Amino acid sequence: MSENLYEPIPMRIVRRYDLVENVRFFQVRPVEIERALTINYKPGQFMMISLFGVGEAPFSISSSPSRPGLLEFGIRKIGVLTEELFKLKENEIIHIRGPYGNGFPIEKMYGYNLIIVAGGLGAVPLRSLLLYALDNRDLFKKIYFLYGARRPNEMLFLREFLELKEREDLECLLTVDKDDTGSWTEKIGVVTELFKYLKDIDPQKTYAAVCGPPVMYRFVIDKLVNLQIPKHQILMTLERRMRCGMGKCGHCVIGSIYTCVDGPVFTYWDVLHMKDLI
Amino acid sequence: MKAYKLKKEYLKEYLKSLEDFGEVWGPIKKGEIDVYEKITDYSLLNLNALRPILPLKKFLIPPKFNTFFYTKDGKYENALKEVKRKIVFGVHPCEIHALLTLDRLYKERYPDYYYLTHRKSTWIIALSCVPDDKCFARSLNTHFVEEGFDLGFTDLEDYYLVWVGSSEGDDLLRHRLDLFDEKITSKDLNRYIEWRKWRDNQYQLNLDLTAMPDIMELSYDLEIWNEIGERCLSCGTCSMICPTCTCFNIADHLGIDDEPGRRERFWDSCMLKIFALVAGGHNFREKRVDRVKLWYTHKLKAFITEFGKPACVGCGRCIANCPVNINVAEITKILKGEEVKK
Structure with missing residues (x-):
């Protein structure tokens, strides 16, 4: 009998906490510990999280395969499934299948500069790429991480990213549209304003990765095109509501392509x- | 491929004998339409049926079925372990071409367990056909088939020429070898050649689908699409009846009392308004015209890119069933600026 790829694996929530209001961090691990190291994935891939009795939905992976054993997600409470997911406590079981999608073309990016540009929740999938690059620092040239949120309390992984600022082998630039705390020590302004800190970049030897709210793309892409980064070296990840993740159900089709297998990158x-x- | 002859008067006896292998299904007339049904009374079999309302896909991906059962304590089990074998008689070449396309979609990248399980249990007896004014399989080169069936029947007036297309087909035939004639004469050969020539010339509807992917691309922003979008009712009929439309949705249903809950997979249609709705309320194809364009992009462009041939097989179901006369023939003609018969 052939394998049923729709069958999810039981996973335990080992850690969860709120990243910002309505966005929660979930760290999970296969219940069978022997399976933990067999889950191979690439930055930019996604998994289907399944709650029997509620349904399944796709979520970007936020952890990096360079830190195997645990899977991490940053999930916004926005629909029926996520409402239920937010009710679960540590040590409870969820079901997951995947990974799916093409992920970032990591091998092609070796030896290149990286400009990672995130807006709001876009930091979730891009964190996977960022951590991967930092864990394999020698494989990349300069690394820039540009992250913008509306306000300080809407910035995901804030402490983690602030700590990155201490590293000298990457440029971590954080900005908020508006500081309503009075204690924000980083930049203020939209994410595109961070581009002025990018210096001496050879565009032919640069890959950019962008993820954020739809409104952000046009402005960020303009900046990247102005830097003369080739169009096929500007990467973006798209979101659709996949039902299968395997190029069958049709829900994520855009014209001739399936976001789930041809993308999401x-x-x-x-x-x-x-x-x-x- | 080996061939035999079967006298027409033996057909019903032969088909009935195949019940030893499993259920025998075939087209039966129900009011205005034909339906693939389990045959109990072989006199009801409609040998002239051209397009049973739901195509062969209904055997391979049933309109709805359970994928998992689960209980409150978090245990779950596969709900589809085996499928009763069905021998489907009366399948025309265009439908088998659709089947071959579905095979590629469901068997290659990420093989689909549910499809494979149903597919293995669905044996196919093809039957030759004579087109009506809605068939255009010849335009798509799907009017003839050389693989994808277990037995293939060609109607040569008083007997069938029976091709053996697979090892399973050979078993089916040998089950009643006494009814078949192994000797093919030059007279039979001539009759077959004559029949092929005659039958291939019976197509009244001929479409030129040259450069269709380019035409889809170039026409994408033309006003004509808005008129088509206005006309479409978003009823989803085209998706239900098209032999290559297999989009689906998945939903969980809770069990009552001690019943297990079930995860169900069921047909969906990109023509329905909520198809591209995502969490948070954004709908990527809110407008009817965008959904119509997607459907035709998928039929006449996307599949060509992916599989080297269109998803349309020329069966004529959309012509026969769309309530507002939007169909592959009409769309092709409109896009190419040809006269459309009202």
Whole structure:
């Protein structure tokens, strides 16, 4: 009998806490510990989280395969499934299948500069890429991490990212549209204003990865194109509500492509041809 | 491929004998339409049925079925362990072409357990057909088939020429070898050649689908699509009846009292408004015109990119069933600026 790829694996929630209001960090591990190290994935891939009795939905992986054993997600409470997910406590069991999607073309990015540009919740999938690059620091040239949120209390992984500022082998630039705390020590302004800190970048030897709210893309892409980074080296990850994750159910189709198997990571060049994108 | 002859008067006896292998299904007339049904009374079999309302896909991906059962204590089990074998008689070449496309979609990348399980239990007896004014399989080169069936029947007036297409087909045939004639004469050969020539010329509807992917791309922003979008009722009929439409949704249903809960997979349609709705309320294809364009992009462009051939097999179901006369023939003609018969 053939394997049933729709069958999820039971996983235990080992840690969870609120990243910001309505966005929660979930760290999970297969119940069978022997399986923990067999889950291979790439930054940029996603998994289907399944709650029997509620349903399944796709979520970006936020952890890095360079730190195996635990899977991490940053999940916003926005629908029926996430409402239920937020009710679960540590040590409770959820079910997960995957990983799915193409992920970032990591091997092609070796030897290149990286500009990672995140807005709001876009930090969730990009954190996977960032951690991967930091754990394999020698494989990349300069690394820039540009992250913008509306307000300080809407910035995900804030402490983690502030600690990165102490490292000298990357440029971590954080900005908020508005500081309503009075104690924000980082930049103020939209994320595109951080581009002025990017210096002496050879665009041909640079990959950019962008994820954020739809409104952010156009402005960030403009900046990257102005830097003369080739269109096929500008990467972005798209979101759709997949039901299967395996190129069958049709829900994530955009024109001729399936977001789940052809994406969710696309180059700007790919995206230029897509219809009904946003 | 080996061939035999079966006299027409033996057909019903032969099909009935196949019940030793499993259920025998075939087209039966129900009011205005034909339906693939389990046959109990072989005199009801409609040998002239051209397009049973739901195509072969209903055997491979049933309209709804359970994928998992689960209980409150967090245990779950696979709900589909085996499927009763069905021998489907009367399947026309265009439908088998659709089947071959579904095989590629469901068997290659991420093989689909549920499809494979149903597929293995669905044996196919093809039957030749004579097209009506809605068939356009010849335009898509799907009017003839050389693989994808277990037995293939070609109607040559007083007998069937029976091709053996698989090892299972060979078992089916040998089950009543006494009814078959192994000797193919030059007269039979000539009759077959004549039949092929005659039958291939019976197509009244011929479409030129050259460069269709380019035409889809170039026409994408034309006003004509808005008119088509206005006309569409978003009823989803086209998706239900199209032999290559297999989009689906998955939903969980809670059990009552001690019953287990069940996860169900069921047909869906990209023509329905909520198809591209995501959490948070954004709908990527809110407008009807965007959904119509997607459907035709998928049929006439996306599949060509992916599988080297269109998803349309020319069966004519959309022509026969769309309540507002939107169909592959009509769309092709409109996009190419040809006269459309009202």
